[in-house]
Amino acid sequence: MISETAKKQIGETVSRYPEDQKRSALLPVLHIVQYENNGHLTEALMTEVAEILEISPLQVYEVVTFYTMYNRNPVGKYHIQVCRTLPCALMGAEKLVSYLEEKLGIGCGETTPDRLFTLTEVECLASCGTAPMMQINEDYYENLNKNKVDKILEELRQKAK
Amino acid sequence: MELILFKNMSSPGYTPKISSYLEAGGYQALEKTLKEIQPDQLIEMVKKSGLRGRGGAGFPTGTKWSFIPKTPNLIKYLCCNADEGEPGTFKDRQLMEKDPHQLIEGMIISCYAIGAHTAYIYIRGELVHATRVLEKAISEAKAKGFLGKNILNSGFDIEIYVHRGAGAYICGEETALLESLEGKRGKPRFKPPFPANYGLYGKPTVINNVETLSNIPHIVTHGGEWYAGIGVGKSTGTRLFSLSGHVKKPGNYEVPLGETFRHLIFDLGGGMLNDKKLKAIIPGGASAMVFTEEHLDVKLDFEAVAAAGSMLGSGAVTVMDEETCMVWATLNLMHFFAHESCGKCTPCREGAPWLYKIVHRIEHGEGKMEDLGLLADLCGNIAGKTVCAFGEAEVAPILGTIKYFRNEYEYHIREKKCPIHRSERLATIGFPG
Numbered sequence: 399m400i401s402e403t404a405k406k407q408i409g410e411t412v413s414r415y416p417e418d419q420k421r422s423a424l425l426p427v428l429h430i431v432q433y434e435n436n437g438h439l440t441e442a443l444m445t446e447v448a449e450i451l452e453i454s455p456l457q458v459y460e461v462v463t464f465y466t467m468y469n470r471n472p473v474g475k476y477h478i479q480v481c482r483t484l485p486c487a488l489m490g491a492e493k494l495v496s497y498l499e500e501k502l503g504i505g506c507g508e509t510t511p512d513r514l515f516t517l518t519e520v521e522c523l524a525s526c527g528t529a530p531m532m533q534i535n536e537d538y539y540e541n542l543n544k545n546k547v548d549k550i551l552e553e554l555r556q557k558a559k
Numbered sequence: 560m561e562l563i564l565f566k567n568m569s570s571p572g573y574t575p576k577i578s579s580y581l582e583a584g585g586y587q588a589l590e591k592t593l594k595e596i597q598p599d600q601l602i603e604m605v606k607k608s609g610l611r612g613r614g615g616a617g618f619p620t621g622t623k624w625s626f627i628p629k630t631p632n633l634i635k636y637l638c639c640n641a642d643e644g645e646p647g648t649f650k651d652r653q654l655m656e657k658d659p660h661q662l663i664e665g666m667i668i669s670c671y672a673i674g675a676h677t678a679y680i681y682i683r684g685e686l687v688h689a690t691r692v693l694e695k696a697i698s699e700a701k702a703k704g705f706l707g708k709n710i711l712n713s714g715f716d717i718e719i720y721v722h723r724g725a726g727a728y729i730c731g732e733e734t735a736l737l738e739s740l741e742g743k744r745g746k747p748r749f750k751p752p753f754p755a756n757y758g759l760y761g762k763p764t765v766i767n768n769v770e771t772l773s774n775i776p777h778i779v780t781h782g783g784e785w786y787a788g789i790g791v792g793k794s795t796g797t798r799l800f801s802l803s804g805h806v807k808k809p810g811n812y813e814v815p816l817g818e819t820f821r822h823l824i825f826d827l828g829g830g831m832l833n834d835k836k837l838k839a840i841i842p843g844g845a846s847a848m849v850f851t852e853e854h855l856d857v858k859l860d861f862e863a864v865a866a867a868g869s870m871l872g873s874g875a876v877t878v879m880d881e882e883t884c885m886v887w888a889t890l891n892l893m894h895f896f897a898h899e900s901c902g903k904c905t906p907c908r909e910g911a912p913w914l915y916k917i918v919h920r921i922e923h924g925e926g927k928m929e930d931l932g933l934l935a936d937l938c939g940n941i942a943g944k945t946v947c948a949f950g951e952a953e954v955a956p957i958l959g960t961i962k963y964f965r966n967e968y969e970y971h972i973r974e975k976k977c978p979i980h981r982s983e984r985l986a987t988i989g990f991p992g
């Protein structure tokens with residue numbers, strides 16, 4: 399269920415587009431709803447979004463399946479997205495990925511059993527001059543090395559306690 | 560050289576706050592515009608400046624604006640393309656995070672020029688921080704009367720909204736951006752009709768890149784001739800180059816058009832990382848064909864790069880050293896293109912994964928000599944056969960590397976292995992302990 403707080407935010411978002419173009423708010427609204435639902439969307443939520451925006455559930459579903467930022471499966475509390483594209487790869491992105499896999503004990507696309515971390519490889523995040531880099535939830539972590547990664551993971555583990 | 564776009568943010572203590580921007584003389588160009596300049600004169604001024612789009616195609620901005628019908632009372636839109644997805648490009652992010660008001664002022668002036676009262680900034684979804692900075696800046700500008708109804712008592716109304724995308728490279732293509740903004744899958748539209756006539760919600764629309772729009776206040780302040788006096792020939796002004804890869808000092812550099820790749824890489828970028836030899840340069844983002852060290856003295860101008868067989872594209876310059884396997888690098892980019900094809904056109908949708916598979920088998924020592932002919936044949940059946948320029952983009956990494964590094968492909972096929980051992984290579988570069 400979408401909360402009243404989120405609905406207010408949705409109302410503000412919808413007001414940014416012409417009255418007869420409510421559908422325009424779809425992408426931003428999905429972000430609001432996904433954020434509130436700990437990082438993923440369910441069919442029930444998509445149907446609710448469709449009702450709010452007065453479009454068909456199919457129109458929501460086809461958008462959710464097109465854009466990589468929408469998750470249809472639960473993700474960990476911290477979603478680690480490592481950039482794998484060439485400029486980052488030139489600076490050791492592959493090694494960053496294997497290091498994370500080893501430290502977290504999971505492969506790409508997987509979530510740790512304690513549901514704390516999900517690891518994903520993604521394409522260029524517009525941060526190629528500070529490679530290798532990763533995004534965790536909303537934040538960018540750049541110019542990474544092993545020490546930094548250790549520290550970042552430790553800090554997140556502490557924060558989650 | 561005097562900086563234009565990076566001037567404010569390079570001065571000590573400068574913040575994204577409106578107070579910093581005002582102190583630096585911000586929003587005076589807007590006041591001047593509303594008081595002294597008619598929309599038509601503004602378009603002429605931008606034409607005279609020679610400013611060309613910084614998003615990739617380099618289309619003259621003033622000319623693009625002049626295509627918007629002058630019909631009064633017709634709703635028109637401005638969309639700022641802040642999707643910044645071309646691999647290697649990270650300049651728009653810096654412009655938005657560090658000097659958001661420069662962009663906003665540019666957008667307000669541009670709206671006035673084309674008669675738009677609503678503008679959207681389509682920003683890639685991952686840039687949450689930049690989104691917050693922009694939202695804050697918009698509310699500051701509103702509070703000062705630069706945005707909203709009857710701005711600065713001019714009778715002109717304008718609203719700017721930020722719209723977050725959700726992770727799809729194709730939404731940087733202008734018509735896919737419009738589809739996405741309308742709440743649909745980001746699939747490019749067939750052109751014509753062009754957005755100037757049939758854009759957002761079917762209304763006349765201008766789409767301009769963040770950097771393009773950020774130049775506008777400076778052109779208004781100093782005049783079109785002043786801007787045209789910087790750069791060379793038809794490539795006027797400065798450009799932000801995003802330098803990445805094997806260089807000592809990667810980062811964004813503002814350079815007058817007409818300098819050389821050598822200047823950018825060796826003078827500004829500090830030269831090659833670990834003093835290795837340079838092997839290849841991608842001169843304009845992943846969609847641009849690769850250059851080699853022979854091209855170091857090619858000028859950073861649209862025409863010179865095109866004449867040398869590639870494109871200046873999004874201004875992303877990625878440098879690779881002598882130990883980089885070019886088949887591996889191509890494979891990496893083909894993964895990107897195969898992942899990002901939107902699926903609308905068959906040659907692109909089917910072609911990209913097919914190209915990826917072929918390069919994959921070559922890199923892994925399982926290729927055949929016929930594969931090289933097959934790659935060329937496939938590329939010829941993709942480029943130019945799709946609705947948008949993604950088709951040309953996805954074949955560029957292959958065409959460029961086969962042109963200059965065919966011997967590397969042949970080595971992989973003949974010796975059934977990659978000459979560069981990945982784990983040894985990784986031991987010497989990047990991600991240190």
Ligand SMILES: Cc1cc2nc3c(=O)[nH]c(=O)nc-3n(C[C@H](O)[C@H](O)[C@H](O)COP(=O)(O)O)c2cc1C
Pocket residue numbers: 611612613614615616617618620640641642643644645728729730731732733734766767768769771772947948949952
């Ligand atoms: C596949 C593809 C991706 C593109 N991505 C971007 C992008 O991320 N940012 C951008 O400004 N332009 C991008 N463009 C170019 C836009 O279509 C358009 O030309 C540009 O936004 C126009 O603005 P300008 O004239 O100010 O450059 C892309 C084009 C294609 C074909």
Ligand code: FES
Pocket residue numbers: 481482483484485486487521522523524525526529531646647648
């Ligand atoms: S390639 Fe990794 S951020 Fe661009």
